Amino acid sequence: MMLELSEVDVHYGAIHALKGVSFKVDDGEIVTLIGANGAGKTTTLRAVSGMLKPSAGQIRYAGAEVGGWKPHKLVAKGLCHAPEGRGIFPNLTITENLRLGAFLRRDEDAIRADLDKGLTLFPRLRERATQMAGTLSGGEQQMLAIARALMARPKLLLLDEPSLGLAPTIVETIFNIIQEINKQGVTILLVEQNAHLALGIANHGYVLETGTVVQTGTGAELLRSPEVRKAYLGE
């Protein structure tokens, strides 16, 4: 078991954003959380990566109870979060952004090799390696965010809305790469509004509604489910 949430609650002040969320992610899987805006998808990822402290419930990651840990400690344990809106640093160069992803690593030779690997995975970044990341287009920024997360050599990668605001061809590229990363052994927890795409590549999916898991199944099962088709696939 890579990650398991049981009965997790999160409050933002008086707002009860997550109400008893439970789900699990097995080693090597792609698991997706789908749901409408405000359902609590991003909040869930933030609780897992330590940006938010759960008010109740347990989060177990790689055998340890990690609820309330600081993000940098979780990164050291191989849990990486590519946040919503990409979170790249426009005031740093592309290479500096990537190096920041490897912040806790000390193996300079391997970091250089991974840097090269990342730039090979996304050739468009290589052309601009010394430019400020703020000059990149939206799709390129998303590529940078993913490449940067990989620099930490994650065991579990949390991706928040990687398709947001991108042209369909770029979305396809990004999703192919997500599958490629998964094949190389990285477990992925994916939050998406594009339910069709996400369920298409996921082993398991969970449907969130107003802070609660309302439905679960394999990606294929959820794609066939009438409720999901109606609510999230526009039928």
Added chain:
Amino acid sequence: MIELFQHIVDGVSLGAIYALIALGYTMVYGVLKLINFAHGDVFMLGAMIGWYASARWTSESASPSIFGSIWVTVLAMVFCGVIGFVIERLAYRPLRAAPKINSLITAIGVSFFLEYGGQYLFGPNPRAFGVLPHRPPLSLAGISIGYVDLVTILTSIVLMIVLQRIVFHTRMGIAMRAVSWNPSVAALMGVNIDLVISFTFVLGSVLAAVAGVLYASKYPSVHPLMGLMPGLKAFVAAVLGGIGNVPGAMLGGLLLGLAEQLVSGYTSSSWRDAVAFGILILILLIKPSGLLGRGEAEKV
């Protein structure tokens, strides 16, 4: 013409000191979005420790030597570095989640604490400061460059090059710039935010300590309220260059020093302070983000 060059040399020397202090303001603002109004008093503490080290703990001030002055300065740097760390840890960190205004008021409180604590321990009267060996001024084509000014300019250049290396070419520097853009995302990269903030305070305070020793050597006296005016001036310099911007603080300090020196040289020295604060008002009216600042509004 010679007079002009003379004023420029003096202005650069003064500006270099402002720049060293301004760097502390701007770096702390960068990572915390806080104007650390106690920073001018850390500068004062640097001068004060320099005085203790040279006049009390040793007899350095009686017969200053190059080696002794370096030792005195290093001692002031270490002491101020520790003070900077402690101030952040005790005064600002508990308020990190509170509204910014709380930290700002606390900064003013810390400033008063250091000023009046200094008066209690050190006494309110100025004391003579003599750390640098006496040397005749250098004469270059009719322009006289005071020994202290020469040391000030050279020291500042070296320190700014070192700082530039740290901020733009080290892991910690990348982390500082990342935290200044977005602390929560920086944390997701594995950056320990608390550590970066502590490091920033220590770095700024160490620079302020050097500035304190240099300033006290230039106007050879030390007293507990000496940080007030240079602190405010350096704040103006940081805003002029673009608060949060490291090269901006260097540029702002230099320009402010030059402006003050030229105005007091060609009109009257009573206009000095008016010019500095006039510049603050002008920059806030015309280009609030500063000369080198990012041209955007505060992120929310």
